Amino acid sequence: xxxxxxxxxxxxxxxxxxxxxxxxxxxxxxxxxxxxxxxxxxxxxxxxxxxxxxxxxxxxxxxxxxxxxxxxxxxxxxxxxxxxxxxxxxxxxxxxxxxxxxxxxxxxxxxxxxxxxxxxxxxxxxxxxxxxxxxxxxxxxxxxxxxxxxxxxxxxxxxxxxxxxxxxxxxxxxxxxxxxxxxxxxxxxxxxxxxxxxxxxxxxxxxxxxxxxxxxxxxxxxxxxxxxxxxxxxxxxxxxxxxxxxxxxxxxxxxxxxxxxxxxxxxxxxxxxxxxxxxxxxxxxxxxxxxxxxxxxxxxxxxxxxxxxxxxxxxxxxxxxxxxxxxxxxxxxxxxxxxxxxxxxxxxxxxxxxxxxxxxxxxxxxxxxxxxxxxxxxxxxxxxxxxxxxxxxxxxxxxxxxxxxxxxxxxxxxxxxxxxxxxxxxxxxxxxxxxxxxxxxxxxxxxxxxxxxxxxxxxxxxxxxxxxxxxxxxxxxxxxxxxxxxxxxxxxxxxxxxxxxxxxxxxxxxxxxxxxxxxxxxxxxxxxxxxxxxxxxxxxxxxxxxxxxxxxxxxxxxxxxxxxxxxxxxxxxxxxxxxxxxxxxxxxxxxxxxxxxxxxxxxxxxxxxxxxxxxxxxxxxxxxxxxxxxxxxxxxxxxxxxxxxxxxxxxxxxxxxxxxxxxxxxxxxxxxxxxxxxxxxxxxxxxxxxxxxxxxxxxxxxxxxxxxxxxxxxxxxxxxxxxxxxxxxxxxxxxxxxxxxxxxxxxxx
Numbered sequence: 001x002x003x004x005x006x007x008x009x010x011x012x013x014x015x016x017x018x019x020x021x022x023x024x025x026x027x028x029x030x031x032x033x034x035x036x037x038x039x040x041x042x043x044x045x046x047x048x049x050x051x052x053x054x055x056x057x058x059x060x061x062x063x064x065x066x067x068x069x070x071x072x073x074x075x076x077x078x079x080x081x082x083x084x085x086x087x088x089x090x091x092x093x094x095x096x097x098x099x100x101x102x103x104x105x106x107x108x109x110x111x112x113x114x115x116x117x118x119x120x121x122x123x124x125x126x127x128x129x130x131x132x133x134x135x136x137x138x139x140x141x142x143x144x145x146x147x148x149x150x151x152x153x154x155x156x157x158x159x160x161x162x163x164x165x166x167x168x169x170x171x172x173x174x175x176x177x178x179x180x181x182x183x184x185x186x187x188x189x190x191x192x193x194x195x196x197x198x199x200x201x202x203x204x205x206x207x208x209x210x211x212x213x214x215x216x217x218x219x220x221x222x223x224x225x226x227x228x229x230x231x232x233x234x235x236x237x238x239x240x241x242x243x244x245x246x247x248x249x250x251x252x253x254x255x256x257x258x259x260x261x262x263x264x265x266x267x268x269x270x271x272x273x274x275x276x277x278x279x280x281x282x283x284x285x286x287x288x289x290x291x292x293x294x295x296x297x298x299x300x301x302x303x304x305x306x307x308x309x310x311x312x313x314x315x316x317x318x319x320x321x322x323x324x325x326x327x328x329x330x331x332x333x334x335x336x337x338x339x340x341x342x343x344x345x346x347x348x349x350x351x352x353x354x355x356x357x358x359x360x361x362x363x364x365x366x367x368x369x370x371x372x373x374x375x376x377x378x379x380x381x382x383x384x385x386x387x388x389x390x391x392x393x394x395x396x397x398x399x400x401x402x403x404x405x406x407x408x409x410x411x412x413x414x415x416x417x418x419x420x421x422x423x424x425x426x427x428x429x430x431x432x433x434x435x436x437x438x439x440x441x442x443x444x445x446x447x448x449x450x451x452x453x454x455x456x457x458x459x460x461x462x463x464x465x466x467x468x469x470x471x472x473x474x475x476x477x478x479x480x481x482x483x484x485x486x487x488x489x490x491x492x493x494x495x496x497x498x499x500x501x502x503x504x505x506x507x508x509x510x511x512x513x514x515x516x517x518x519x520x521x522x523x524x525x526x527x528x529x530x531x532x533x534x535x536x537x538x539x540x541x542x543x544x545x546x547x548x549x550x551x552x553x554x555x556x557x558x559x560x561x562x563x564x565x566x567x568x569x570x571x572x573x574x575x576x577x578x579x580x581x582x583x584x585x586x587x588x589x590x591x592x593x594x595x596x597x598x599x600x601x602x603x604x605x606x607x608x609x610x611x612x613x614x615x616x617x618x619x620x621x622x623x624x625x626x627x628x629x630x631x632x633x634x635x636x637x638x639x640x641x642x643x644x645x646x647x648x649x650x651x652x653x654x655x656x657x658x659x660x661x662x663x664x665x666x667x668x669x670x671x672x673x674x675x676x677x678x679x680x681x682x683x684x685x686x687x688x689x690x691x692x693x694x695x696x697x698x699x700x701x702x703x704x705x706x707x708x709x710x711x712x713x714x715x716x717x718x719x720x721x722x723x724x725x726x727x728x729x730x731x732x733x734x735x736x737x738x739x740x741x742x743x744x745x746x747x748x749x
Contacts, residue, residue, distance in 0.1 A: 038129055046124040046137070050145050051117030053419075054154050058113045059428035061435040062105040063156030064608030065368075068434075068460025069260070070157045075104045075468045078258025079249055079265060082277040086248035087201035088159050104468040105435075108157040116154025116161035120145030122168035123375060127382035129175045130331055133389065135407040139317075140382025142415025147309040148604075149371055151426040159203055160371055166199035167372050170209050171379065174337050177217055182224050186231040189217045193235045197242025204277070205372055208345045216337050249274065259467045259495040264487035279485065298350035298366070305367050310374060310381070313414065317384030318377050324387050331383055338376040345373050364606025385411065425604060433603075437612050438465045441543060442472040444563035449539035450499045451565065452529075454480040457608050458543050467495075480547045498538050502528035527552035530568055542566040544615065561622035563587045577630040581648050584623035617660050617674035624652035625681055637688050646689050650704070653682045676718035680727075683711035687730060698737075705734045706741050 062068055066081065073080040074092030096107045124141035128134065144150055154161040173192040180188050192213065199206040221227040227235075252258060253265040263274040273279070307315060325335035355366045385407055393400035438461030445451055453459045459479045465471035476499040482488050489501055502524040526546065530553050533540045543565045546553075558574060559566040562583065569575075575583065603609035627649045631637045637646055660673040672679065686708035693701035712727050735742040 038125070040128075042134055042137075043121075043125060043128070046141060047117065047121045050120040050124075050141070051114060053146075054113040054117045054151070055110065057151070057155045057423075057427045057429055058106070059109045059156040059431055060106060061103060061432050062438070062461060062464050063109065063158070063428065063431070064434055064457065064612070065153075065156070065158055066456070066460070067105070067108075067157040068464040069262070070159065071105050071108050072260030072460075072464055072467055073258065073262075074108055074157075076258035076260060077248075077252050077256040078261035079252050079263055079274070081262045082280055083204055083275045084246070084249055084263075085159050085202055086245040087198060088162050090245055090248050092157070105157065105464065109155065112157050112161050113155050115165055116150070117145075119154070119161055119164035119168050120150070122165060122172055123378055126168065126172040126175060127379050129172065129179075130334055130379070130383055131386040133386045135389070135404070135411040136382035136386045138382075138408065139385055139411035139414055140378045142411060143310050143314045143381065143418055144374060144378035146415055146418035146422060147374070148422045148426060149305075149309050149367060150374070151422055152428075153368060153371065155426065155428050160368055163199070163203040163206055164371055164375060166195060166202060167206055167209055167375050169195050170199065170206070170213055171338065171341070171376060174213055174216075175334055177220075178334050178337075182226050185217075185221060185224070186227045186235070189221060189227070190231070190235045190238050192217065194238040194242045197239040198245075201243060201245040205345070205349065205369060208348055209341050209372070212341045212344050213337065216340070246271070246275065253491075257494065259492070260463060261491055262482075263485075264491055270487070294353075294355075295347075295351045298353050298355070299346065301363060301366060302346060302350065302370055302373075305370055306374070306377065309370075310377060311414070311417075314378065314381040317381040319384075321380045321384035321387050328387060328390070331386075335380060335383065338380055342373050342376050349373075360605045361608070361611055364604070364608075367606070431609070433609050433612060434461050435465070437616065438462045439471065440616075441564050442466070442475055442477075444565045445472065445475045445541060446539050448474050448498055449541060450476045450478060450533060451541050451543060452478050452480050453543050454545055454547055457612055500532045500536060500538070502532045525552040526550050527556070530557050530570075533568075534570055540568040542568060561619075561626050564616075564619050577627055577636075577645055578648075580623075580630065581627055581645070581652065584627065584652055587623065613673075614675070618678070620656035620660055621653070621674060621678045621681070624649055624656060624685070625678075627652065628681065628685055638692070640692070643689070643692060646685065646692070650685050650689060653685055657682055672714065672718065676715050679711045679715040679718065683708045683715065683727075686711065690734075702738050702741070705738060709734055709741055 059067075062071065069080050070085070070088065070092065072078060073085075073089045074096055077089070077093050079086075080089055092108045092111060095111045096104060099107045099110065102110070120141050123144050124137045127140035128137035130136075150164065154164075170192065173188065173195060177185055177188045177192065196206075196210040196214065199210065218227075249263075249265040249271050252261060253270075263279075264270045265274060321331075322335060322339055325332045349369060353366055353369070356362045389400075389403055389407055392403055434457070437457070441451075441458065441462050442465060451462065453462060459477070459481070462477045463479070466473065466475065466477050474497070476496045478496070478499050482492075493501065530540065541562075542559055545566075546559070553568075556571055558569050558571055560569050560575065560580065561567075603613060627645075631642060631645060631649060636642055656674075657672075657678075662671045662673060686704045690701045690704040690708055693704070709731050712731060715721075716723070716727075
């Protein structure tokens with residue numbers, strides 16, 4: 001008789017049970033990971049180094065960029081700006097509820113640092129899996145992970161580190177696919193498809209890698225007849241299943257009621273519009289229609305940044321690897337797939353990125369998207385080291401060991417070089433500039449008021465503090481940009497205590513007369529916003545300026561600088577210049593040095609920190625310059641009765657100047673932490689006083705003439721501009737009248 005089907009034979013010594021235990025042990029998560037990633041002892045060291053360094057440098061509070069948007073979305077399970085980034089937001093939401101310490105920003109920053117460390121670690125594993133050569137892995141991951149761009153954007157709440165991780169994993173799966181047995185490649189392709197779907201739940205630029213890698217894998221499988229129709233359908237299903245994080249969008253819209261959500265996702269059309277980035281332009285970097293993609297300009301910027309970020313050595317090794325790959329069958333196909341990825345990504349992105357290159361900040365926005373292409377460059381550079389080592393070892397084996405250690409030391413030296421150059425500027429552990437900036441902004445507001453903000457940083461920092469740290473809950477913060485979207489009122493009206501939507505109309509539009517027919521009934525401009533709040537007695541303030549193009553309010557309202565913000569005041573309640581000066585003297589200009597540090601030594605010129613620091617320097621000069629404009633109306637400054645007013649304006653200028661001027665410890669150099677135009681304006685008010693006193697009191701006039709000359713000389717030296725206003729003629733007249741000023745003049749630089 002045959003044995004019963006499915007019944008195991010009796011084994012006295014328990015061998016079968018031992019085998020079952022062994023199988024279970026092999027299927028533990030650690031074993032699975034070691035099987036997927038070929039983890040070695042040195043791999044764990046690399047992982048510890050990258051994660052440890054990134055955590056050490058993690059931003060202590062809200063960082064710059066889009067971090068505020070992501071933190072608010074994760075804190076309240078809202079939806080971030082298009083395409084929503086549901087995977088990052090959902091992971092952040094879970095993480096922030098699990099981590100028992102830290103402010104909301106710090107919590108998400110820590111998660112991002114972990115992810116960033118994993119991304120650099122994957123670069124290490126990929127280079128090692130290709131070459132089985134530790135110096136290659138050390139070099140590739142060291143130049144990549146410790147480059148300024150990668151490091152800086154891995155220690156704050158941004159989605160770029162997660163994109164780096166997924167793109168690195170896709171490149172790693174290229175190696176797994178190429179090195180796998182033909183019969184197993186369909187399964188590897190299915191795994192890559194699942195990773196691709198997940199990556200599309202974060203940053204869509206990964207789709208350019210997915211397209212190249214997916215096409216290569218599919219063609220390889222067809223060529224080898226290594227995929228069935230069932231496997232093909234399963235691969236597609238894996239991609240579709242990985243897109244399920246997008247369920248977060250409608251779930252948030254119906255249940256979260258987040259105060260920071262972007263878009264209306266209660267309908268399929270709203271979801272598609274958001275995911276497709278229609279409000280930005282699906283295949284554009286920004287919503288700015290006035291700037292088009294500049295292929296050659298963007299490529300020049302990329303090449304310059306590539307050398308700056310990864311060094312000439314890295315670029316040379318990358319070129320060497322590509323040039324010699326044909327002679328190394330082990331890496332040939334992998335190298336060519338990587339090159340194809342780089343080519344498609346760089347060409348497409350450079351052609352579509354509509355960025356204004358004349359602004360340093362916009363270059364900083366653009367360079368963030370070079371991180372993705374820097375991954376294969378770094379890995380290929382690591383392979384370039386192997387390409388140097390292999391033929392030398394084959395021809396002269398005795399040199400192999402010496403060369404191995406020499407290249408290892410060189411790789412470590414390159415990593416150390418990157419750390420030395422970038423550690424100070426990437427250590428955000430004590431960077432509170434965005435938090436301090438937001439607090440200063442909200443502290444300038446009176447109780448139960450409304451602040452209309454324009455621009456990402458003012459909006460994100462103030463709304464983060466308001467909705468995540470409950471700072472100044474009595475102030476409604478309204479984004480001038482967002483009120484122009486039809487979804488803003490239905491999705492956000494429940495967030496406001498003071499802000500009134502004018503006449504129950506739905507959407508802001510700067511020129512309501514341009515809307516015909518029924519559309520007019522749903523539009524409002526700032527004239528109507530100011531009207532309803534003035535009638536309701538609700539204090540209304542603007543920062544840093546009004547939305548460009550809307551001048552509807554100017555006939556009836558003034559914007560008066562007060563602290564950091566502008567008070568909206570009806571002209572029927574206008575201040576006299578002396579009333580305004582009395583109010584201005586009560587304001588606090590005690591900006592700390594970090595907030596006014598705009599010389600490029602503490603923060604990169606292309607960073608938002610630099611821009612914010614510079615803007616704080618501007619703010620202190622707004623009240624004296626406003627009073628300056630008031631006194632020049634109708635040449636009122638020529639009236640002797642207004643001389644005390646001119647002197648008070650001078651004192652206000654001097655206070656702003658002295659607050660934002662730092663003298664070095666040795667006393668030999670003075671640094672102005674504000675734009676040079678303010679030196680010029682300060683000199684102008686001195687000129688008006690000097691001109692009025694010149695024929696009355698020569699000695700008193702000379703005091704103001706001396707300050708005028710100093711300020712204008714500083715202006716010319718700092719700005720590098722030519723004299724088009726006749727300032728030098730006035731200076732020469734002063735020199736002729738006061739020879740001692742010419743002989744004792746000094747520069748306040």
